Amino acid sequence: xxxxxxxxxxxxxxxxxxxxxxxxxxxxxxxxxxxxxxxxxxxxxxxxxxxxxxxxxxxxxxxxxxxxxxxxxxxxxxxxxxxxxxxxxxxxxxxxxxxxxxxxxxxxxxxxxxxxxxxxxxxxxxxxxxxxxxxxxxxxxxxxxxxxxxxxxxxxxxxxxxxxxxxxxxxxxxxxxxxxxxxxxxxxxxxxxxxxxxxxxxxxxxxxxxxxxxxxxxxxxxxxxxxxxxxxxxxxxxxxxxxxxxxxxxxxxxxxxxxxxxxxxxxxxxxxxxxxxxxxxxxxxxxxxxxxxxxxxxxxxxxxxxxxxxxxxxxxxxxxxxxxxxxxxxxxxxxxxxxxxxxxxxxxxxxxxxxxxxxxxxxxxxxxxxxxxxxxxxxxxxxxxxxxxxxxxxxxxxxxxxxxxxxxxxxxxxxxxxxxxxxxxxxxxxxxxxxxxxxxxxxxxxxxxxxxxxxxxxxxxxxxxxxxxxxxxxx
Amino acid sequence: xxxxxxxxxxxxxxxxxxxxxxxxxxxxxxxxxxxxxxxxxxxxxxxxxxxxxxxxxxxxxxxxxxxxxxxxxxxxxxxxxxxxxxxxxxxxxxxxxxxxxxxxxxxxxxxxxxxxxxxxxxxxxxxxxxxxxxxxxxxxxxxxxxxxxxxxxxxxxxxxxxxxxxxxxxxxxxxxxxxxxxxxxxxxxxxxxxxxxxxxxxxxxxxxxxxxxxxxxxxxxxxxxxxxxxxxxxxxxxxxxxxxxxxxxxxxxxxxxxxxxxxxxxxxxxxxxxxxxxxxxxxxxxxxxxxxxxxxxxxxxxxxxxxxxxxxxxxxxxxxxxxxxxxxxxxxxxxxxxxxxxxxxxxxxxxxxxxxxxxxxxxxxxxxxxxxxxxxxxxxxxxxxxxxxxxxxxxxxxxxxxxxxxxxxxxxxxxxxxxxxxxxxxxxxxxxxxxxxxxxxxxxxxxxxxxxxxxxxxxxxxxxxxxxxxxxxxx
Numbered sequence: 021x022x023x024x025x026x027x028x029x030x031x032x033x034x035x036x037x038x039x040x041x042x043x044x045x046x047x048x049x050x051x052x053x054x055x056x057x058x059x060x061x062x063x064x065x066x067x068x069x070x071x072x073x074x075x076x077x078x079x080x081x082x083x084x085x086x087x088x089x090x091x092x093x094x095x096x097x098x099x100x101x102x103x104x105x106x107x108x109x110x111x112x113x114x115x116x117x118x119x120x121x122x123x124x125x126x127x128x129x130x131x132x133x134x135x136x137x138x139x140x141x142x143x144x145x146x147x148x149x150x151x152x153x154x155x156x157x158x159x160x161x162x163x164x165x166x167x168x169x170x171x172x173x174x175x176x177x178x179x180x181x182x183x184x185x186x187x188x189x190x191x192x193x194x195x196x197x198x199x200x201x202x203x204x205x206x207x208x209x210x211x212x213x214x215x216x217x218x219x220x221x222x223x224x225x226x227x228x229x230x231x232x233x234x235x236x237x238x239x240x241x242x243x244x245x246x247x248x249x250x251x252x253x254x255x256x257x258x259x260x261x262x263x264x265x266x267x268x269x270x271x272x273x274x275x276x277x278x279x280x281x282x283x284x285x286x287x288x289x290x291x292x293x294x295x296x297x298x299x300x301x302x303x304x305x306x307x308x309x310x311x312x313x314x315x316x317x318x319x320x321x322x323x324x325x326x327x328x329x330x331x332x333x334x335x336x337x338x339x340x341x342x343x344x345x346x347x348x349x350x351x352x353x354x355x356x357x358x359x360x361x362x363x364x365x366x367x368x369x370x371x372x373x374x375x376x377x378x379x380x381x382x383x384x385x386x387x388x389x390x391x392x393x394x395x396x397x398x399x400x401x402x403x404x405x406x407x408x409x410x411x412x413x414x415x416x417x418x419x420x421x422x423x424x425x426x427x428x429x430x431x432x433x434x435x436x437x438x439x440x441x442x443x444x445x446x447x448x449x450x451x452x453x454x455x456x457x458x459x460x461x462x463x464x465x466x467x468x469x470x471x472x473x474x475x476x477x478x479x480x481x482x483x484x485x486x487x488x489x490x491x492x493x494x495x
Numbered sequence: 496x497x498x499x500x501x502x503x504x505x506x507x508x509x510x511x512x513x514x515x516x517x518x519x520x521x522x523x524x525x526x527x528x529x530x531x532x533x534x535x536x537x538x539x540x541x542x543x544x545x546x547x548x549x550x551x552x553x554x555x556x557x558x559x560x561x562x563x564x565x566x567x568x569x570x571x572x573x574x575x576x577x578x579x580x581x582x583x584x585x586x587x588x589x590x591x592x593x594x595x596x597x598x599x600x601x602x603x604x605x606x607x608x609x610x611x612x613x614x615x616x617x618x619x620x621x622x623x624x625x626x627x628x629x630x631x632x633x634x635x636x637x638x639x640x641x642x643x644x645x646x647x648x649x650x651x652x653x654x655x656x657x658x659x660x661x662x663x664x665x666x667x668x669x670x671x672x673x674x675x676x677x678x679x680x681x682x683x684x685x686x687x688x689x690x691x692x693x694x695x696x697x698x699x700x701x702x703x704x705x706x707x708x709x710x711x712x713x714x715x716x717x718x719x720x721x722x723x724x725x726x727x728x729x730x731x732x733x734x735x736x737x738x739x740x741x742x743x744x745x746x747x748x749x750x751x752x753x754x755x756x757x758x759x760x761x762x763x764x765x766x767x768x769x770x771x772x773x774x775x776x777x778x779x780x781x782x783x784x785x786x787x788x789x790x791x792x793x794x795x796x797x798x799x800x801x802x803x804x805x806x807x808x809x810x811x812x813x814x815x816x817x818x819x820x821x822x823x824x825x826x827x828x829x830x831x832x833x834x835x836x837x838x839x840x841x842x843x844x845x846x847x848x849x850x851x852x853x854x855x856x857x858x859x860x861x862x863x864x865x866x867x868x869x870x871x872x873x874x875x876x877x878x879x880x881x882x883x884x885x886x887x888x889x890x891x892x893x894x895x896x897x898x899x900x901x902x903x904x905x906x907x908x909x910x911x912x913x914x915x916x917x918x919x920x921x922x923x924x925x926x927x928x929x930x931x932x933x934x935x936x937x938x939x940x941x942x943x944x945x946x947x948x949x950x951x952x953x954x955x956x957x958x959x960x961x962x963x964x965x966x967x968x969x970x
Binding site: 029031032034053056059068069087090094098101102103124125126127128129130132133134136137255258259260261263436440442445446473474476477480484 | 504506507509528531534543544562565569573576577578599600601602603604605607608609611612730733734735736738911915917920921948949951952955959
């Protein structure tokens with residue numbers, strides 16, 4: 021608005037005042053910017069495209085601007101900062117305020133930071149999970165068994181979900197899979213699937229796809245299964261953290277809201293994975309199982325190898341290529357991605373068919389027969405599209421400076437490299453990884469191939485490369 | 496910039512990308528907003544007035560926009576979130592990045608939250624203090640004794656500083672006082688003094704004023720004595736917190752940078768003051784003394800009554816009126832403000848004149864003689880102005896619903912009321928307080944008078960009043 025607009029002067033609105041904007045029965049919270057020019061008239065306000073959309077208004081419509089009421093639940097966040105545990109009612113009102121957009125980024129960052137490390141007790145994690153479920157939608161399926169899976173992440177590549185969903189759906193079980201976009205990684209499953217098909221499905225589209233094909237591969241954020249979590253994740257991303265209690269509540273709230281009954285949680289452990297030690301993995305595992313129980317979910321956790329990337333591609337489009345290679349039984353498909361996907365699908369089958377044949381054997385048979393690929397294609401088409409992934413226009417090959425054996429891989433640096441190259445915002449950007457642990461490499465052999473959509477981003481990634489000489493250790 | 500500007504497309508800049516803007520050898524960090532209209536041309540960017548100022552450029556000048564280098568010190572903040580203590584080098588690099596504007600509000604909020612409660616050890620507090628001093632300017636005085644004072648705040652009103660400085664300067668001692676603006680309160684000393692005189696003094700003006708009048712009453716932020724602290728405070732304000740370790744480092748870094756040798760720290764204790772218990776006050780006191788010692792400051796702490804406001808006014812202009820009433824020895828001047836100011840000035844005199852006459856007696860004599868007022872007027876004039884404070888155009892009187900005795904006062908609610916009325920941004924806004932503890936009040940007697948510069952703000956404060964029935968307890 022104009023700094024001298026009479027609404028601003030009479031109400032005391034100044035630059036950076038947080039205000040409530042109302043129109044059409046909708047309401048958003050906004051931060052006021054002021055102009056000192058004739059760009060706007062008195063009684064006029066400029067809004068962002070997002071604000072136009074959320075208020076459902078057009079150019080020229082009437083809006084009203086209000087003082088922002090103090091957000092009372094911030095007092096609970098402050099209390100927690102000073103050691104006072106959260107109550108159930110407090111967490112519910114915090115989640116309600118977050119969903120209503122009443123928390124600024126500063127306040128969200130404070131909430132996230134105060135929940136970091138192991139500062140939330142198991143009770144608080146359970147209450148947070150319930151609060152997150154309460155402020156969102158819930159899917160109900162007319163089935164006794166509804167499956168789901170989740171991976172704790174931190175491992176580049178590792179895109180098992182689309183393969184697992186295809187196998188399970190081909191086996192005739194319901195698996196309405198919703199995934200998130202990247203939090204701190206170069207790609208989330210939703211980012212990767214978006215390369216191949218539409219993932220912004222609404223509730224009706226998910227229901228239709230699952231009814232027809234037993235499964236789906238949708239982005240969870242579009243259907244607001246855990247809308248508070250979606251807001252929290254956007255700030256976690258900026259801070260590049262993902263705290264334990266928050267993570268457990270985030271995962272379980274989404275599984276419960278998706279209507280799941282049986283869930284496998286994959287926890288990769290490695291020095292540079294998200295979970296670094298076996299002890300941490302056991303504690304996390306325990307939290308998942310106990311919190312899951314109290315909200316009526318059967319949880320099985322599997323602790324997997326997190327010492328190196330799974331598959332070759334890191335970044336949406338490159339990971340999508342790996343997935344298709346596995347599903348199509350291509351001979352050059354990454355074995356590690358195939359084996360891990362089959363193991364997870366097998367463990368799910370073992371959970372629900374305790375007296376059936378060995379789950380892994382069954383899963384492998386479904387994959388090799390081509391039924392899994394057929395199901396994947398059918399799910400994608402039911403979601404609206406099936407597109408082949410493309411390569412980015414620019415690349416740079418990182419060659420091995422010496423010959424030797426690969427003895428260590430820094431997953432975090434590898435993920436950062438892919439992000440600096442533009443992933444996941446630029447979908448074809450990322451890194452291809454050709455130097456798995458214990459592999460013998462020759463001098464001059466390609467270790468990594470960096471892909472980027474712009475030369476600026478490629479340069480930026482190359483610059484980072486020079487600062488991390490130990491990303492891949494060759495001895 | 497335009498979303499389709501070729502700089503944006505080739506560099507991969509999108510809405511909300513954080514970028515570095517360079518011009519004239521200056522550099523700022525900015526968040527990119529994009530327009531989808533003809534408002535800007537390709538290769539053109541619109542900047543805020545603040546950006547124009549900091550880059551020292553004019554309309555039409557050439558700027559360059561760069562990818563923001565990852566801020567490495569954020570990793571140390573994340574480490575602390577997960578329990579790893581800060582090292583001296585880490586805190587220094589965090590402070591350097593904060594001063595350079597490399598931290599977003601989200602990152603600042605995470606740093607502040609992770610330092611909240613008692614999460615900083617005494618060692619970390621000392622290292623933080625040194626880091627804050629290192630990234631700012633330092634004043635050097637040609638004197639063996641340079642005095643200073645500080646109050647932990649949390650108590651509405653309580654504007655003793657201008658009176659203490661006037662007495663000490665009149666006694667012939669050097670007291671180059673710099674104060675902050677409000678952090679979480681309705682007024683800081685700098686906000687209050689700004690009603691009467693100019694407080695935005697640069698180093699040369701402070702030096703000139705102190706050389707001439709022995710003391711000054713300037714805003715500390717304008718001279719960047721602790722520029723990291725100034726940035727941190729702006730986010731603490733949004734979160735309405737003020738954590739212990741941060742507070743000790745903030746206060747001591749400013750005192751050391753101002754060149755002080757002897758400092759009195761006033762710690763008001765009360766259920767609704769910033770420090771709530773005697774134990775907390777003792778611990779804080781201890782931290783101040785020990786941290787002070789290691790950086791060469793003599794610190795004396797005094798623990799005072801924090802159960803109710805000091806003086807009648809709460810808000811810059813209303814507090815300025817109280818100060819003038821005390822300095823002018825007006826019979827209706829608030830006794831509590833006068834007595835506390837004299838006690839603090841007396842304690843300072845006792846610190847440096849251990850064999851002199853009783854400090855409080857001496858301070859009182861200087862005040863009553865009119866020398867303190869003369870000195871105050873001289874300091875204000877040396878700073879550039881002497882203006883009488885004014886009342887706001889709108890007010891509302893809160894009447895006692897019953898007759899009885901005042902048994903409790905909620906300082907936090909009272910401070911919030913003054914802030915909702917517009918203080919300190921609207922300088923004449925605030926609250927006048929007429930219901931001190933143990934006073935007998937009649938039904939219908941005025942307990943509070945709320946002042947506001949706009950009717951919107953007055954309504955807003957009145958609305959809040961209805962939600963806090965126990966702000967003043969009358970039995």
